Amino acid sequence: MSTKKTNGVNIRSGMDKDSLREDIKLHLRHTLAKDEFSTTSWDKYRSVALTIMDRLNDRMLKTQQHFYKTNAKRVYYLSMEYLIGRLLDNMLVNLDVRDLVAEALDDLDLSYEEIRDQEWDAGLGNGGLGRLAACFLDSMATLGIPAIGHGIRYDYGIFYQKIKDGYQIERPDLWLKYGNPWDTVRPKVQYPVEFYGNQTTLQSSNGNTHYTWENTHRVKAVAYDTPIPGYDNGIVNYLRLWKAESSAGIDLKSFNQGQYIDAVRDNQLEQNISRVLYPNDKVFVGQELRLKQEYFLVSASMQDIIRRFKKQSSDFTKFPEKVSIQCNDTHPNLAIPELMRYLLDEEHMDWEKAWDITVDTMAYTNHTLLPEALEKWPVSLVRNLLPRHLNIIYEINRRFLDDVKIKLGDDKSRQSRMSIVGEGEHPVVHMAHLGIVGSHKVNGVAAMHSRLLKESMFRDFDEMYPDKFTNKTNGITPRRWLKQCNPDLSDLISDKIGDEWITALDELKKINKFADDKKFRNKFAEIKLENKKHLAEYIKEHNGLDVDPESMFDIQIKRIHEYKRQLMAALHVITLYNRLKENPDLDMTPRTVIFAGKAAPGYTMAKLHIKLINSIAEVVNNDPEVNQKLKCVFLQNYSVTLAEKLIPAANLSEQISTAGMEASGTGNMKFALNGALTIGTLDGANVEIKEEVGDENIFIFGLEEEDIDQLRREGYNPWDYYNANEELKQALDQIRDGFFSNGDKELFQPIINALLHEGDYFMVLADYEAYVNKQKEVSALFKDKDEWNRKAILNTANIGKFSSDRTINDYNDEIWKAPKASLDK
Numbered sequence: 001m002s003t004k005k006t007n008g009v010n011i012r013s014g015m016d017k018d019s020l021r022e023d024i025k026l027h028l029r030h031t032l033a034k035d036e037f038s039t040t041s042w043d044k045y046r047s048v049a050l051t052i053m054d055r056l057n058d059r060m061l062k063t064q065q066h067f068y069k070t071n072a073k074r075v076y077y078l079s080m081e082y083l084i085g086r087l088l089d090n091m092l093v094n095l096d097v098r099d100l101v102a103e104a105l106d107d108l109d110l111s112y113e114e115i116r117d118q119e120w121d122a123g124l125g126n127g128g129l130g131r132l133a134a135c136f137l138d139s140m141a142t143l144g145i146p147a148i149g150h151g152i153r154y155d156y157g158i159f160y161q162k163i164k165d166g167y168q169i170e171r172p173d174l175w176l177k178y179g180n181p182w183d184t185v186r187p188k189v190q191y192p193v194e195f196y197g198n199q200t201t202l203q204s205s206n207g208n209t210h211y212t213w214e215n216t217h218r219v220k221a222v223a224y225d226t227p228i229p230g231y232d233n234g235i236v237n238y239l240r241l242w243k244a245e246s247s248a249g250i251d252l253k254s255f256n257q258g259q260y261i262d263a264v265r266d267n268q269l270e271q272n273i274s275r276v277l278y279p280n281d282k283v284f285v286g287q288e289l290r291l292k293q294e295y296f297l298v299s300a301s302m303q304d305i306i307r308r309f310k311k312q313s314s315d316f317t318k319f320p321e322k323v324s325i326q327c328n329d330t331h332p333n334l335a336i337p338e339l340m341r342y343l344l345d346e347e348h349m350d351w352e353k354a355w356d357i358t359v360d361t362m363a364y365t366n367h368t369l370l371p372e373a374l375e376k377w378p379v380s381l382v383r384n385l386l387p388r389h390l391n392i393i394y395e396i397n398r399r400f401l402d403d404v405k406i407k408l409g410d411d412k413s414r415q416s417r418m419s420i421v422g423e424g425e426h427p428v429v430h431m432a433h434l435g436i437v438g439s440h441k442v443n444g445v446a447a448m449h450s451r452l453l454k455e456s457m458f459r460d461f462d463e464m465y466p467d468k469f470t471n472k473t474n475g476i477t478p479r480r481w482l483k484q485c486n487p488d489l490s491d492l493i494s495d496k497i498g499d500e501w502i503t504a505l506d507e508l509k510k511i512n513k514f515a516d517d518k519k520f521r522n523k524f525a526e527i528k529l530e531n532k533k534h535l536a537e538y539i540k541e542h543n544g545l546d547v548d549p550e551s552m553f554d555i556q557i558k559r560i561h562e563y564k565r566q567l568m569a570a571l572h573v574i575t576l577y578n579r580l581k582e583n584p585d586l587d588m589t590p591r592t593v594i595f596a597g598k599a600a601p602g603y604t605m606a607k608l609h610i611k612l613i614n615s616i617a618e619v620v621n622n623d624p625e626v627n628q629k630l631k632c633v634f635l636q637n638y639s640v641t642l643a644e645k646l647i648p649a650a651n652l653s654e655q656i657s658t659a660g661m662e663a664s665g666t667g668n669m670k671f672a673l674n675g676a677l678t679i680g681t682l683d684g685a686n687v688e689i690k691e692e693v694g695d696e697n698i699f700i701f702g703l704e705e706e707d708i709d710q711l712r713r714e715g716y717n718p719w720d721y722y723n724a725n726e727e728l729k730q731a732l733d734q735i736r737d738g739f740f741s742n743g744d745k746e747l748f749q750p751i752i753n754a755l756l757h758e759g760d761y762f763m764v765l766a767d768y769e770a771y772v773n774k775q776k777e778v779s780a781l782f783k784d785k786d787e788w789n790r791k792a793i794l795n796t797a798n799i800g801k802f803s804s805d806r807t808i809n810d811y812n813d814e815i816w817k818a819p820k821a822s823l824d825k
């Protein structure tokens, strides 16, 4: 590594303790202008971060130089969301200097933990989709793939959730309030992004018709780069996020007329584009500002991609050999007409050639089958904002429907089903259809989800393009989700099998043979108990509640959504409560049932579920007849940082979605990796987790996707289940009669209506009995500590498939085909 030496110390790139310590001191004094009298904890955090940034930047420049020199194919990951969380701990883990830095800080009498906890989460995402993008960045760097992530640098990330009187309230997430030490602005990397205006026809000298887009409104996109280190491999990629700035500067005309404030105010409107992350998970909200955000990401990224390509080539037929673009859901799919527009209007290419290049470059990942999540933009909106793109989309669709006729026969209803532009009085642009037609590969995110895509939602398309649809089962990075968040378990594993598992997670299979080793089992259990004690302290501090670390920690953490069925777990808590009230001496396995998750601010039913859980908790936790054996906790503001505390402390992982509705899930993988047993339906990646860990080591219950389908077709009546199960009836009657709401019968009526009077779309009642019975098995097993721990170890040992390294290798082998670099450290 770099060797600029001052007094025997490697300044600003050395990874030894002395240079780290000296640089922390220098940054504190010279960069932050603080001395021992004025330093705050935040300053200390910043000086450590700056010290690490020096080293990251050094390696990033070397990495990028290498990719440039080798003219490597680049992978561009386009995502509206990156749910990153904190970075300091992650950077140190990936650079393998966490212990060194802790020692350097110790020399200065500083506590690493205190400094680490100064950092605010980068919460630029809602849930699984955004977290997946963050795990992918980690794996792409670790595998040495020349990848760049592109997104938006929102001023406000996902809202901060507070719980007040049991209700969710949303507070703005001012994550940049004190600055962000991890990104570097690139004032010279800025592009104009155009909106509105009109399409104009030009006749060129050779008689061909060309189009241009004129009279547009301009916004500036400015690049902010965050380094993404691979694990211990010398590679540093980066995430490039775009911030919107006004492009015009001050409107001189208004200015001269003395309208100073007006001239300035107008500019600020442009900056709204990157102001705030839309807080909806898996639901389409057709607002113009959101469409602007999507095009803003696409336009800036595409200009950046093309600029880099052109530095090394002017032959656009080579574009797909040098560029792969992966769209995380349909949100960035305007990249398809945008690339077409560039090739047609700027490069004056003919349509067929431009189209082949576009399709060969683009790939699209579908994340959900839920119909309310599908992006369908009103044509009127697209016409107004992006008139040239709308015309390109029409032409793509015209040619596509001709093709459908040739390949699949002249079937009008099929053509109408497949059309990119919907018909009718209020026509829409169907972004998933655009993504399928304009990409060479389309993938789902777990085997079951990908199969359902081919069989149901995209069946016509699969018949048309039999080789286009593929599966890429999601994964999680073992660096953050084991090494970083559960250091004691990581050390125990490394002591036994070495540390290859960190980049080759299948190595964990070597742990299998220790499942029957009593000493190992006890160590494994001790670590789990320690993690639970830490979480118990956190719960005491934040909720003022004592929980017993020896009780089973039964955890459901994820976005609050009816299909994820937090309600079913809540009904189980009520059932346990009623059994204990009926028989206070019941020999029940003590449980602490923990929930966390945000509801979209406009999702009234999900917010009411939060209130119900808190109301149940209030009753249960304050009843001395039951609260030695049962506690219920809702932790506010679920985030990556909170997940890192909860997952290592879990005994039971709740993955209980309505079968066919959870595309994959990744929380399920994090829990199993950290030695929790799963109770779950056969949905999403649960199916594959069961295959890996073995039927005996997971609790599967409930209706399967085909059963749900059949029940819906034959007519499902929730009352049948209500009447047939006394415990279910009792729980629902209590909710209805105000038992959990101080006699208020109105409050939870919408929940009762949804379950009993409006058909229980998510089939909570249909699965209740199977769930409660399976929970009985869970409780029985937990009493047998040895057996429970054995199964927990087997979960950790056999979950290697779900490393995002495996996922990324799958993408690269089958879609991107980029080279992999390795550099000297």
Ligand SMILES: *Cc1c(COP(=O)(O)O)cnc(C)c1O
Pocket (backbone or CB within 6 Å): 083, 126, 127, 128, 131, 557, 558, 559, 638, 639, 640, 643, 664, 665, 666, 667, 668, 670
């Ligand atoms: C992993 C993760 C998710 C996704 O959880 P699912 O259970 O798969 O829905 C959501 N939010 C955060 C903070 C996560 O870390």
